[in-house]
Amino acid sequence: MNNPTEYLPRSYHTRVSTYWWLARWPYVKFILREASSVFVAWIVVVTLLQIRALTRGPADYAELQNWLRSPLLLTLNAVSLAFVIFHAVTWFNLAPKAMVIRLRGKRLSSLAIAAPNYVAWVVISAAIAWILLRG
C-alpha cells in the first residue's frame, strides 16, 4: 500500500517526551500501577526466603526475622504493602471492564462484579490473620 501521506504537504511530527508520564496525574497513576509489579515481585522473594528459612530450621528463621526487623527492611516492606494494595485494588477494578455478565437479559453492574473480589480478599485475609494470630 502507498504511504497515505505521500501526496500531502509537509507535516510536523512531535516526539513523545521520555517524561510524558509526568505531564498529567492519570499518567503518573498508571506508571505507579505498573511499577507496583516490582514490589509484588519483592513480596514474592520475601515469601520464598521465609519458606527457605523455615525448611532450614528455627535458627535460620530467627536470623531472617531479625534481618526483616531492620529499619531499612521495615520501610521497604511498608512501601511494598502500600503498592501491593494499590495493585490489588486496580486489578479488582479492572474486572468489571473485562467481564460482561448478563443475568436475565440485564448486564450486571460494575459493583456486582467487583464486590465478590473484595469480599474474597477480606475473607481470605481474615482467615490467614486468624491462623497466624490465634496462638
Add this chain to the structure above:
Amino acid sequence: MANRITLEVTRYNPAHDEKPRPDTYEVPLRKEWVVLDALNYIKDHLDGSLSFRWSCRMGVCGSCGMMVNGVPKLTCATFLSDYAPGPVRVEPMSHFPVLRDLVVDTSDFLVKLAKSKPWIIRKVEKPLNEEYFQTPEQMDAYKQFSMCINCMLCYAACPVYGLDPLFSGPAAIALAQRYNLDSRDQGASDRLDILSHHEGIWGCTFVGECTQVCPKNVDPAAAIQQYKLTATMEWLKALVLPRGAE
C-alpha cells in the same frame, strides 16, 4: 467574571515555520461560549489565517478535537468559563502529525479503522426479502461501542499510540468489537487475526485514558479488555480442541 480571556493557540505554517509555536489572543469571555466559539472569534476578528477543523458544533461530527490545557477535548463541548481566568492553551491533538495550526493528519487512523473491518460481515446472506431481526438485548450488547464518532480524542490520550504508532489504537478496536458483538455479524474470526497481535489488543497496557476523554462514553478501554478475554478463550479453545470446536 472578567469579560475577556487569553487563549494560547498553537500556530504552524509548514511553508515557513520550522516547528509549531504558541500565539496569544484575547477574546471575549461569554458564559455560553465554548472554545470553538473563541477560535471562530479569532478567525473572524483577529487573524483570518488561523486553521482548524469543525463542522456541526454539537458533538456529533467529531471534527473539532484539540488539546485544551493538555487534555483532548471536543472544543464545541468545552466551555471557556470552565477555564477562567485563563489563559487557555489550545493545541493540535497529540500523537498526530500537524499539517497546519490546529489541523492534524488523520490518515493513519483511517487506515487502521478500515483494517479492523467495521462493517457487518456475512458468510451467508439472507434473501433480499428477509430481515435480520435483533432483540433489544442483542442490540444492547454492542450499542455503547456504536456511539463512536471517530473524533480520535482517544488516540490523542493514549500514550501507547504516542510511543508506538503501529498500535491499532482504542477507537479502531472498539469499533471492531462493536461488530463482533452484533448478532447479525459473522466476521469475528476475520477480525481476530487483525486484532489479536502485538500491535492490536496486546499492545494496550490499560492506561484507561481513552475511556476518560471519550465524549460519547464509548469506553474503548473496556472494549479492548473484553477482546483480550475473547482472544484468550479462542486461543485456549484452539489449544484444547486443535481440530475446531464446531
